[in-house]
Structure formats: structure tokens, C-alpha cells
Amino acid sequence: MATSKPLSRFWEWGKNIVCVGRNYAEHAKEMGSALPAEPLFFLKPSSAYVREGSPILRPYYCRNLHHEVELGVVIGKRARAVSQEAAMEHVVGYALCLDMTARDTQEDCKKKGLPWTLAKGFGSSCPVSDFVPKEKIPDPHKLQIWLKVNGKLRQEGDTSSMIFSIPYLISYISEIIPLEEGDLILTGSPKGVGSVEANDEIEAGIRDVLSMRFKVAQ
Numbered sequence: 001m002a003t004s005k006p007l008s009r010f011w012e013w014g015k016n017i018v019c020v021g022r023n024y025a026e027h028a029k030e031m032g033s034a035l036p037a038e039p040l041f042f043l044k045p046s047s048a049y050v051r052e053g054s055p056i057l058r059p060y061y062c063r064n065l066h067h068e069v070e071l072g073v074v075i076g077k078r079a080r081a082v083s084q085e086a087a088m089e090h091v092v093g094y095a096l097c098l099d100m101t102a103r104d105t106q107e108d109c110k111k112k113g114l115p116w117t118l119a120k121g122f123g124s125s126c127p128v129s130d131f132v133p134k135e136k137i138p139d140p141h142k143l144q145i146w147l148k149v150n151g152k153l154r155q156e157g158d159t160s161s162m163i164f165s166i167p168y169l170i171s172y173i174s175e176i177i178p179l180e181e182g183d184l185i186l187t188g189s190p191k192g193v194g195s196v197e198a199n200d201e202i203e204a205g206i207r208d209v210l211s212m213r214f215k216v217a218q
């Protein structure tokens with residue numbers, strides 16, 4: 001049974017990967033997008049996970065693969081229409097995640113009014129770090145997340161700049177999508193997203209907590 005596995009291996013049995021978009025004003029601005037009045041979200045399949053040691057694969061139809069570094073929130077207890085006040089009781093921990101995006105495909109989908117699945121949901125579109133238990137992060141809204149490509153800093157953001165807080169996101173999403181143990185919420189990317197090529201090395205981290213490395217392959 002899935003739930004008998006230790007939580008530190010959530011990516012092996014996590015079901016839903018819910019990704020929040022435009023949750024940092026400066027990233028919405030760099031994309032030329034309006035600020036959302038309510039959270040915008042989309043899904044990745046659970047087969048999108050990649051762990052360190054395996055490469056991020058660029059889908060064959062993509063010519064502009066972008067990195068987005070995001071704080072991931074791991075759900076530890078089923079959440080259905082939970083209040084903001086109760087939301088954090090449903091969190092068991094965190095992970096650092098990359099929302100890998102076929103940016104050219106996404107632009108095309110936006111123009112045609114099509115869903116973002118091809119742009120956001122391909123295999124290996126969700127690299128994840130080790131699981132970090134909730135106790136290790138006293139305040140998830142006071143974290144600095146960063147990302148380097150080939151040693152050069154590209155993204156640096158503070159989770160205090162999120163437009164919608166983690167309790168708000170859990171409450172809002174759980175009214176629409178029942179969240180289950182092992183599900184992961186990606187909380188959106190700060191500014192500085194950009195392209196990666198085959199053989200590039202992405203390093204990303206949560207300052208004072210963890211870092212991770214991934215190679216990009218064709």
C-alpha cells in the first residue's frame with residue numbers, strides 16, 4: 001500500500017503535482033502577464049518527477065527549455081476544502097523543485113488558447129530535491145531559493161514575496177482538487193527564468209537548507 005512507504009520517499013508514490021503560476025509579481029512582469037486575482041494553477045503528471053543522478057530531458061518539440069526554481073510543499077494528510085487556519089496541519093514537509101517549461105510551446109499554447117500540458121507536463125519536467133521535514137523549516141515564507149546554470153546565478157528569490165501564501169494556496173486548491181498524502185504543490189517561480197541547453201548543469205538550493213544538481217540532456 002502506497003501510504004506504508006516512508007514519507008522521505010514521497011516522489012515514488014506522490015500522486016498529484018499541482019503547480020501554481022504567477023505567484024511572484026516580478027516573474028509575472030518578466031513574462032508580460034497580469035497579476036492573478038486568484039491563484040492560477042495547472043498539473044504535471046506524477047511521472048514528471050526526476051531525482052538527482054538522472055538528467056532533465058528536453059522534449060523533442062521544444063527549442064527553448066526554461067528553468068523555474070520553486071518551493072514545493074508536500075501534503076501529509078488528505079485535504080478537502082480546508083480553511084487557511086487549518087491548512088498547515090496538512091503539510092508534512094517541503095522539497096525544492098524545478099518547474100521545467102517548454103517556453104516556446106507555452107507561448108504557442110497561450111496564443112491558441114490551448115492547455116499547457118505539452119509545455120509543462122512532459123517526462124522529467126519536475127526535478128525534485130530530497131524531502132525536508134516540516135520541523136526543519138520553521139517559516140516557509142522566509143526562505144531564499146536560488147538557481148545557477150553552469151555556475152552562474154540566474155534566479156534568486158525570497159518566499160516572502162509570494163502573492164498568495166502557502167495556507168491560502170492549500171485552502172484555495174483543496175476546494176477544487178482534493179489533496180492527498182504525498183501530493184506536491186509547486187508554489188511558483190521568482191524572476192530570472194531562462195533557457196538551458198543540452199549538457200548545461202543546473203544547481204539550485206534553499207539557502208542554509210539544501211542544494212541539488214541536474215544535467216540537461218537532449
Ligand SMILES: O=C([O-])CC(=O)C(=O)O
Binds near residue numbers: 031068099101187
Ligand atoms: O510559466 C509560468 O510563467 C507560470 C509559472 O509556472 C510560474 O509562475 O511559476
Ligand SMILES: [Mg+2]
Binds near residue numbers: 019068070099
Ligand atoms: Mg512555475
